[in-house]
């Protein structure tokens with residue numbers, strides 16, 4: 547099979563919806579063999595995909611999936627951590643349980659999968675770690691204390707991995723999407739007291755004047771997973787319509 551990821555394997559979390567699903571489709575179209583993880587069943591996975599259902603905060607699941615990938619394909623070239631959640635609350639309104647759950651999914655749910663993938667990646671001569679962060683920790687964002695903090699942790703973790711494993715030929719980069727047209731985004735508006743106003747405020751914060759598309763984030767992930775980004779590591783690639791420049 548030809549394509550920018552021909553002969554490569556990629557593990558993608560959050561692959562049943564939105565950004566993770568778009569990345570799974572594009573990576574498979576570019577020749578990768580993909581292992582897909584989500585708490586929901588992945589609808590219409592690419593042919594030959596390995597699919598797993600479960601919680602990304604489950605360490606045993608991460609080990610199991612990487613074990614199955616290695617057994618089936620002998621290597622792990624790329625890991626993309628797209629599973630994520632938000633609760634849309636200010637700090638004073640956030641319970642300890644909510645804070646811990648957001649960190650369990652976004653921060654621990656990145657740590658565990660990167661950790662599980664790194665061993666076989668290094669053994670195979672290197673690879674690419676692509677984490678999905680957010681535009682919010684870089685700019686601040688209202689009503690998202692736990693989410694912004696957990697995504698800040700994802701960026702810091704990604705940079706640490708980039709430094710610690712550069713000598714092993716592992717590159718690690720984060721993507722900071724702006725508001726992307728997915729179920730996640732629409733859920734965040736419906737939580738607001740006035741969903742239409744919240745939607746308009748979000749649109750107005752993007753100089754490009756629209757929400758992003760899943761395919762636009764998937765192309766950024768393809769760049770970071772492929773040799774096209776061979777001199778890029780420890781970076782945060784903004785795919786946010788100018789949000790942070792505004």
Ligand SMILES: NC(=O)c1ccc[n+]([C@@H]2O[C@H](COP(=O)([O-])OP(=O)(O)OC[C@H]3O[C@@H](n4cnc5c(N)ncnc54)[C@H](O)[C@@H]3O)[C@@H](O)[C@H]2O)c1
Pocket residue numbers: 559560561562563564565566583584585586600601602603627628629630631651655678679680681722723724725726727728729730731
């Ligand atoms: N859509 C946006 O505007 C936006 C902006 C910035 C960052 N992000 C980030 O992009 C990533 C993907 O979001 P999306 O917009 O595609 O959302 P989405 O809701 O469409 O997809 C997220 C997927 O993650 C899965 N998931 C959530 N928690 C899980 C868990 N504990 N275990 C296993 N799977 C779990 C969901 O089932 C879902 O399939 C998230 O990390 C999100 O924080 C999204």
